[in-house]
Amino acid sequence: MHSNKRNELLQQLPTPLMFKQRGDSSYCLNTAFLSLFGISPDSKKGSEPTDFRFYDPLTKNELTGEKCPYQALEKGDVASTWVRLQTPERSLHCFINGSTITDNGTQWLVFHIDANNRVTANNGNDSAGAQRHIEFNQLLTKFSSKLINASAQDLDVIIAQSLAAFGEFCDVDRCYLFEFSDDFALMSNTHEWVAAGVNPYIDELQNMPTKEMPYLIGHIEHGLFKVDDVSNIPDSAIAEREEFQKENICSILCSRIMADGKTHGFIGCDITGSPYTWSASDIEYLKRIGDMLGNTLQNIYNRKAIHTMQQELIEANRQLQKLANIDGLTGIANRRLFNSTLDKDLAQSCRKQDALSLLLIDVDFFKLYNDQYGHVAGDSVLQKVAQTLADSCVGTDDLVARYGGEEFAVILPSTTTDRAKDIANRIVENVKGLGIEHEASPHDGLLTVSIGIATQEDNCDENCVELIDKADKALYRAKSTGRGRVCA
Numbered sequence: 001m002h003s004n005k006r007n008e009l010l011q012q013l014p015t016p017l018m019f020k021q022r023g024d025s026s027y028c029l030n031t032a033f034l035s036l037f038g039i040s041p042d043s044k045k046g047s048e049p050t051d052f053r054f055y056d057p058l059t060k061n062e063l064t065g066e067k068c069p070y071q072a073l074e075k076g077d078v079a080s081t082w083v084r085l086q087t088p089e090r091s092l093h094c095f096i097n098g099s100t101i102t103d104n105g106t107q108w109l110v111f112h113i114d115a116n117n118r119v120t121a122n123n124g125n126d127s128a129g130a131q132r133h134i135e136f137n138q139l140l141t142k143f144s145s146k147l148i149n150a151s152a153q154d155l156d157v158i159i160a161q162s163l164a165a166f167g168e169f170c171d172v173d174r175c176y177l178f179e180f181s182d183d184f185a186l187m188s189n190t191h192e193w194v195a196a197g198v199n200p201y202i203d204e205l206q207n208m209p210t211k212e213m214p215y216l217i218g219h220i221e222h223g224l225f226k227v228d229d230v231s232n233i234p235d236s237a238i239a240e241r242e243e244f245q246k247e248n249i250c251s252i253l254c255s256r257i258m259a260d261g262k263t264h265g266f267i268g269c270d271i272t273g274s275p276y277t278w279s280a281s282d283i284e285y286l287k288r289i290g291d292m293l294g295n296t297l298q299n300i301y302n303r304k305a306i307h308t309m310q311q312e313l314i315e316a317n318r319q320l321q322k323l324a325n326i327d328g329l330t331g332i333a334n335r336r337l338f339n340s341t342l343d344k345d346l347a348q349s350c351r352k353q354d355a356l357s358l359l360l361i362d363v364d365f366f367k368l369y370n371d372q373y374g375h376v377a378g379d380s381v382l383q384k385v386a387q388t389l390a391d392s393c394v395g396t397d398d399l400v401a402r403y404g405g406e407e408f409a410v411i412l413p414s415t416t417t418d419r420a421k422d423i424a425n426r427i428v429e430n431v432k433g434l435g436i437e438h439e440a441s442p443h444d445g446l447l448t449v450s451i452g453i454a455t456q457e458d459n460c461d462e463n464c465v466e467l468i469d470k471a472d473k474a475l476y477r478a479k480s481t482g483r484g485r486v487c488a
C-alpha cells in the first residue's frame with residue numbers, strides 16, 4: 001500500500017494511535033487519539049515526541065532513555081506497558097502497545113493507546129460499566145474498613161491512600177481534601193494526590209479565606225460543585241475562575257463532606273489541560289468517597305469526645321478520692337485514709353518481716369487553750385501542728401493523719417522503736433519550737449504535744465486495733481507523767 005494511503009487509513013481507524021514512518025522526526029496522531037486527549041484537530045497535525053511524556057504510574061517517575069516506549073520501539077524492543085501518558089493538554093492512564101509494521105519496505109512505528117477507564121465510567125449500564133461499579137465498590141469497602149479502624153495518627157496516611165486510589169480509579173489529574181476552620185472562615189487543602197506529571201498545589205492552598213470564593217463555597221454548601229469547562233465560569237465568579245486557570249484546571253468536581261452535623265470540608269478532583277464532561281458515575285463515586293471520609297471524621301470526633309469525657313470523669317474521681325481522704329481543716333490525711341493505710345502497711349511489714357511504728361500525738365491542755373484564746377486560734381494551732389508533723393517526718397512512705405479532734409497519728413513503716421523515739425522527740429521539740437504561747441502550760445508557757453509510740457516488730461504479733469491500743473496506752477502514760485514528752 002502507498003505510504004500516503006497507509007497514513008490515511010491509520011488516521012481513520014477508531015482506535016487512538018500515534019504513528020510515524022521510521023526515519024521521520026514527528027509522530028502523527030489520529031483523530032481518535034486527538035479526541036481522547038481533548039486536542040483540537042486544527043492545532044495538531046503531528047507532534048514531536050518531546051511533546052509527550054511517559055510516566056511510571058506507580059513510582060510517578062518519568063520514563064526516559066531505554067525505558068521510554070519511543071526509544072524502546074525505535075530500537076526494535078517490545079513496548080507494551082501501563083503508563084501515564086501526558087500531553088500538553090491532558091494526562092491519562094493508558095495501556096500502550098507499540099508495534100512495527102513493514103509495508104512495501106517502509107517501516108511504520110505504531111503505538112496503540114488503550115485508555116478506556118473514563119469511557120466506561122460514562123456508562124454504568126453496559127457490562128463494562130457494571131464491572132466498573134463492582135470494582136469501585138470493592139475499592140470503597142477496602143478503604144472503609146481501613147478507615148473505620150484507623151487511629152487518629154494513621155488517619156492522614158489512609159486518607160492519602162484513599163485519594164490516590166480514587167484518583168487513579170477515575171483517572172483524574174488531582175484528587176484532594178479541603179477542610180474548613182475558624183468557624184468556616186478559612187479553608188485549607190489538607191491532603192492532595194496528583195497523577196504523574198501533574199503539578200501539586202497543596203502548599204499554596206492553605207488558610208484561604210472562604211469569603212473570597214463565594215461561588216465555590218455556595219455550591220459546596222448545597223452539596224456539589226461541578227464544572228465541566230472552567231472557562232464557562234461566569235464573570236461574577238472571576239476569583240474562582242482565575243484560581244482554577246492558574247492551576248491549569250479545566251474541569252473540577254467537588255462534593256461536600258459532613259461531620260458532626262456540619263459542613264466539614266469537601267473532596268474534589270480536577271482535570272487539567274482540556275475540558276471533560278463529568279459523568280453521573282463520576283459524581284456518584286466522588287459523593288460516596290466524600291461520605292466515607294465524613295463518616296470516618298465523625299467516628300474520630302465521637303472517639304475524641306468519649307476520650308475527653310473519660311478523662312474528665314477520671315479527673316473528677318481523682319478529686320473526689322482526694323477530698324474523701326483529706327482532712328478539711330489541716331489538709332493532711334484524715335482518719336479514713338489513716339485506717340486503710342495502717343491496714344495495708346501493717347500487712348506489708350508483716351510480709352516483709354519488717355518493723356512498723358505508730359505515733360499517737362495529742363495537743364496538751366487544748367481545752368484550756370481554746371477557752372483562753374478562742375476556737376479560731378485553736379484551729380490555727382491545729383493547722384500549725386499538722387504542718388510541723390508533716391515537716392518532721394521525712395520518710396517517703398510515712399503517713400501523717402488527723403486522728404480526730406486535737407489528736408494526730410503518724411505511721412512510720414520500716415521504723416524500729418528506737419528510730420520512732422528519735423522522730424517523736426524531734427516532733428515534741430519542733431512543736432515547742434513553734435513558740436505558741438499557752439499561759440496554762442507548765443512547759444515555759446508554750447504549747448506542747450504528748451506522744452505515745454507502739455511498734456510492731458518483725459513478728460506480726462499485732463493487728464491494727466491492738467497497735468492503736470498500745471500507742472494509746474503509751475500516750476496516756478506520756479500525759480500522766482507530765483505531758484510534753486514521749487512514751488513507748
Ligand SMILES: Nc1nc2c(ncn2[C@@H]2O[C@H](COP(=O)(O)OP(=O)(O)OP(=O)(O)O)[C@@H](O)[C@H]2O)c(=O)[nH]1
Binds near residue numbers: 367405483
Ligand atoms: N479549736 C478546735 N478545738 C478542737 C477541735 N477538735 C477538738 N477540739 C478541742 O480539743 C479539746 C480537747 O480537750 P480534752 O480532750 O479535754 O484534752 P486537753 O484539754 O487537750 O487535755 P489533755 O489532752 O489531757 O492534755 C476540746 O476542748 C475540743 O473541743 C478543733 O477542730 N478545733
